[in-house]
Amino acid sequence: MRPIRPSRRSLTAAAAVLLAVASGMSAASAAPDDADTRPNVVLILADDLDATTTPVWQAMPRTAALIRDRGTEFTDGFAPMPICCAARASILTGEYGHNTGVLTNSGPVGGFESFRANGNESHTVATALHNAGYRTGMAGKYLNGLEHDPGHIPPGWDDWNAGVDNFLYSGYNYTLNENGTFVEYGIAPADYETDVVGAKSRKFITDAAESGQPFFWLASSTSPHFPIPPAPRHLAETRPTAAPRSPNYQEPDVSDKPSWLVDTAAPRAATIAATNDIDYTNRLGALKSLDEMVAGIVETLARTGELDNTYLIFTSDNGYSLGAHRLTQKMAPYEESMRVPLAVSGPTVEPGRSDAMALSIDLAPTILDWAGVPVPDRVDGSSLTGVLRGDARWRTDFLAEYGGPGADGREGIAQEQIPGTETPLVYVLDMPSWSGVRTQRYLYVRWYERERPIEAREYELYDLRSDPYQLTNLVKTPEGRAAHADIVDTLDRRLTELTECAGPACR
Structure with missing residues (x-):
């Protein structure tokens, strides 16, 4: 094993503190002039992990102890674009989907090609940090559609280890583009995708600590995205577990929902009955290895002397329905699809909880703030640093968007199917x-935004105080629309403002 040199913080910073105590100087003034003491950032991104139904912190006790309990948990974390590619595009740029041009997984308003065609690659969090002198790297899932140009390495990444096929979702038999070399992984236990992402995370952190350069790392396992199984070592302890039956599970009466759900309610319910508990069991099992991956990252940061100067973010790209409203998958404007776990720890983060509405688009400006990099005006999100300091002013609403599956039904979740497992049913189950x-x-909510003229659209309104499970659409009937006309008028005008906003106007 290669010996690890003491990092810029394990000795240099410690020596500076001792000198400061002895001489009466501050630790900052005692640091060597050539030491780059800017903080590191590690973003750990789960895939399809909801914060509403899945008991995230019970399933991931190490992550709870090492990140949540050492820092701040945002109990109102949201993914405003609740499908993989759109969500990840917003995380990378800090922009809403109507500004990245990515509202779904493929087609004119979705996927990696739309992300690149709209110029987003020039202004990601990776390019900003790389240009500011950070060492940047990632492993795992990037953007849906990268498989169509697998040799591409986006600007801003010093260490690139991205999955280039949908077998990544199975945990085995996938290929990574490792800095321009295609590396195939098979079916051996060591090939399990979450473990590979974990190993690459530990190596990057170790190497970056030796270099003395501040770093940004994105650990992007596909866990617990369907159908990834538990790691081999966890199979024996993974017991069949029924998904929680919340009040909106297999919602009995969906007559007040939009027509697309009314028309497909029966096949959706049948799909949930056949697959949901199996899916939930595998998700809980897969989270065990993700929890171990997080612990390995934190242990490596501690061993290299970087932990005290590293911000850690644990979150997910979007949520997951798990049978709510007869829905599988995500994409919906409902709580199960949009709520995500979000915990942040680091040098200036005090332990506690916050009920501030924290969005995926807030992550990029927060990271740039920590690094001392100016946040571009084009960014729609707001840095969470003020909230973490206890500032009271914060947003009271946000925009959410989805671009749909396209005219042929193949531009949404169909893009997440593993080759050889395609089924026509998935097109029916999009929205x-x-x-x-x-x-x-x-x-x-306004439905059919891209498919119908405004006079033919459908609407939903829920009072989350009295109806947290969104069982009663207040504007389904003429009487309901009349009774809530003022509220609808106000919210509709606000929705129009937000769908047209950019930069500061979105904040």
Whole structure:
């Protein structure tokens, strides 16, 4: 094993503190002039991990202890673009989907090709940090559609280890582009995708610590995205477990829902009955290895002397329905699809909880703030650093968007199928495009935003105080629309503002 040199913080910073105590100087003034003491950032991104139904912290006790309990948990974390590619595009740029041009997984308003065609690669968090002198790297899932140009390495990444086929979702038999070399992984236990991402994370951190350069690392396992199984070592302890039966599970009466759900309610319910508990069991089992991956990352940061100067973020790209409203998958404007776990720890983060509405688009400006890099005006999100300091001013609503599956039904979750497992049913189980505004009390949604003229669209309104499970659409009937006309008018105007916003106007 190669010996590890003491890092820039394990000795240099410690010596500076001792000198400061002896001489009466501050630790900062005692640091060597050539030491780059800017903080590191590690973003650990789960895949399809909801914060509503899945008991995340019980399933991941190490992550709870090492990140959540050492820092701040955002109990109102949201993914405003609740499908993989759109969500990840917003994380990388800090922008809403209507500004990245990525609202789904493929087609004119989705996928890696749309992300690149709209110029987003020039202004990601990776390019900003790389240009500011950070060492950057990632492993695992990047953006849906990268498989169509597998040799591509986006600008800003010094260490690139991205999956280039959908076998990544199975945990085995996938290929990574490792800095321009295609490396195939098979079916051996050591090839399990979460473990490979974990090993690459530990190596990057170790190497970056030796270099003395501040670093940014994205650990992006596909866990617990369907159908990844538990790691081999966890199979024996993974017991069949029924998914939680919340009040909206297999919602009995969906007559007040949009017509797409009314028309497909029966096959959706049948799919949930056949697959949901199996899916949930595998998800809980897969989270065990993800939890171990997080622990390995934190242990490596501690061993290299970097932990005290590293911000850690644990979150997911989007949530997951798990049978709510007869829905599998995500994409919906409902709580199960949009709520995600979010915990942050680091040098200036005090332990505690926050109920601030924290969005995926807030991660990029927060990371740039920590690194001392100016946040571009084009960014729609807001840095969470103020909230973490206890500042009271914060957003009271946000925009949510989805671009739909396209005219042939293949541009949404169909893009996440493993080759050889395609089924026509997946096209039925997608949903039309929509936009919505979520306030602290209400959810208001306009359906068929891209498919129908405005006079033919459908609407939903939920009072989340009295109806947290979104069982009663207040504007389904003429009487309901009349009774809530003022609220609808206000929310509709606000929704129009947000769907057209850019930069500061979105904050």
